[in-house]
Amino acid sequence: MRKKEATILIVDDDEDILFSARVWLKKFFEEVITINSPKKIIPTLNENNVDVILLDMNFRRGFEDGKEGLYWLKEIQEINKNIPVILMTAYGEVELAVEALKKGATDFILKPWNNEKLYASVNLAVDISRKNKKLQQWENLQTSLTEYNLETKSPKMQDVMKTLKKVSPTDANILLLGENGTGKFVLAEYIHKNSKRNNEPFVHIDLGSLSENLFEAELFGYAKGAFTDAKNDKAGKIENANGGTVFLDEIGNLSPQLQQKILTLIQTKKLTRIGENKERFLDIRFIFATNADLKKLFNEGKFREDLYYRINTVEIEIPPLRERKEDLQNLSEFFIQKYQKKYAKDNLEFENFEELNNYHFPGNIRELEHSIERAIILSEDGKINLALQNNPISASENLTSLNLEEMEEKMIANALKKYKGNISLASEALGLTRASLYRRMEKFGL
Structure with missing residues (x-):
């Protein structure tokens, strides 16, 4: 069975519980993180893209009322209400289970658990997590689009909007040209919203803000141990957009070496995380933007001509105000x-x-x-x-x-x-x- 690309966090003060749950779930999910104190939950969530949390309900000896679990359930929901939380306890009071579910827990597992039931519960929670993320991304996109006014009386801008309506439903690579502040990001969102991928992620990557040292790690991700600070496997921004749209902004600022990496990515629709040999296939639509004169840059030998023709299946110039x-x-x-x-x-x-x-x-x-x-x-x-x-x-x-x-x-x-x-x-x-x-x-x- 191929492992599901998901990160599971297990929180329990019993090292034996952590070990056995991790060994079992690691067979089915790509990453399983264990921590032995609920005080480590928030730092762990800040450092990792967690999909599901398995949370013990009792951490102090002599206290078996589950109040700690309910407290940390509330804390997790305040940080991210879209992460499913499965509560665990050795004490199966029905009232406690009902209270936990009413407060937003996804499921309730009694210790000792049946491995098959544990897997089924976590697997279902992963599916719920993915649906929650897609819904949140859609809501965020809808909210952001209401912040802009795309009505126009300008003939030049009307021509731009006519072109966008034609190309948005396709998967064609689009190059948006225009000065800073003309609305390239807004129009990239518009293209995504009006595409067949509108229920999938829209990820904006400002290439101009990435240093060469961080470029591959940020975009392609890395494996645990790939470099000094790589404490866990981490998917890159592009992989997180799989199924959706990636908006690569300021592409004219890339060095020749980084231009080659982007060209290979666009051509093959595959990437390899740093420290891995495994190729990951992508289903992504690309939108590009720049305020630079790319034709002038490749005439001067500063921008790859093959990359230029790869990114501009459709080229749209946005008029200045x-x-x-x-x-x-x-x-x-x-x-x-x-x-x-x-x-x-x-x-x-x-x-x-x-x-x-x-x-x-x-x-x-x-x-x-x-x-x-x-x-x-x-x-x-x-x-x-x-x-x-x-x-x-x-x-x-x-x-x-x-x-x-x-x-x-x-x-x-x-x-x-x-x-x-x-x-x-x-x-x-x-x-x-x-x-x-x-x-x-x-x-x-x-």
């Missing part, structure tokens, strides 16, 4: 409503909306959203005033070139100057992660 000014009012009203609700400020009036049409918006929709959020936070007397001239990436900062890389370098330099080298403030203003900003600073020699 300055080229879709027809959507400014609609987007602004959407963000005003969103942040009025978030900060409990009602009936705010826009004082200087006409200035938006004359503004370049180098940070695109992300800049508009952040500017409106900031203005609502600082609003007084029911007035919203967008202080665009104070934005560190304002068009007034001498952005004379329309070359994207030159504009990006200038905006980063301006932000660093504005915030006197404070990386946290500069990255927040630019709408980047700290890691992404560091990579760009290294790229431009800043």
Whole structure:
């Protein structure tokens, strides 16, 4: 029988129980973790992707009322309500079993157990865990999509949406091109939601934030003992998305060596965890995004031409906000409503909306959203005033070139100057992660 890819956590103060349960369940499930104290539950859950927990109900000698088990059941549910918990006890009071099930336990096992019944209970709980995860992912996706407004009056953006509606139901690789802040992540989610994989995981991976040292471990996973800190087997981000969609963002920032690894992954749809020889087959749809000019990069020998043609079965360029000014009012009203609700400020009036049409918006929709959020936070007397001239990436900062890389370098330099080298403030203003900003600073020699 092939082992099920699941992680089982067993919590009991009896080492014999831990040993026997682990030996039996290890025959059927890929990873079985044992701990001898409930105080280790939270750290273990933080470090591992646990699917099912087997939890003893009594840990202190002389106490056999099961209250400890019920307490830790509640603690686990507060951390992650989607992890099935099977409670174990040597004392089979019916009332205790009923109370545990009412409080959310998946099942109840009496010690000593029948091995076949133990396996059946855990196996069923693994199936429940997977369904819970898929449901949670779907709910998260639905919630995130309601945060954005995809209605558009812009002819250029309408063409983009028509193309997305055609390609979303397929499994074609899609390359999204566009400046920072144009909405590549939002449209990648839209593609997934409107695909046949919409009930499966959607995993966003920011390649620009991954160092070369962590690249393989984060994306492909590793086996226990593969390196010093590899204390347990761990699936990578791509494997966790199996059956669904992987959105590889900032693919233009990869080094030639990492480009080869991604190319092999896309071509073979197989991966091998670090420290293993076993190939794992993947059923995944890929979406890619970049703000770089990939054709220019491969002409300069900085991006593999074969990778370029592999990732862009369909290439979609998202227009910058300055080229879709027809959507400014609609987007602004959407963000005003969103942040009025978030900060409990009602009936705010826009004082200087006409200035938006004359503004370049180098940070695109992300800049508009952040500017409106900031203005609502600082609003007084029911007035919203967008202080665009104070934005560190304002068009007034001498952005004379329309070359994207030159504009990006200038905006980063301006932000660093504005915030006197404070990386946290500069990255927040630019709408980047700290890691992404560091990579760009290294790229431009800043």
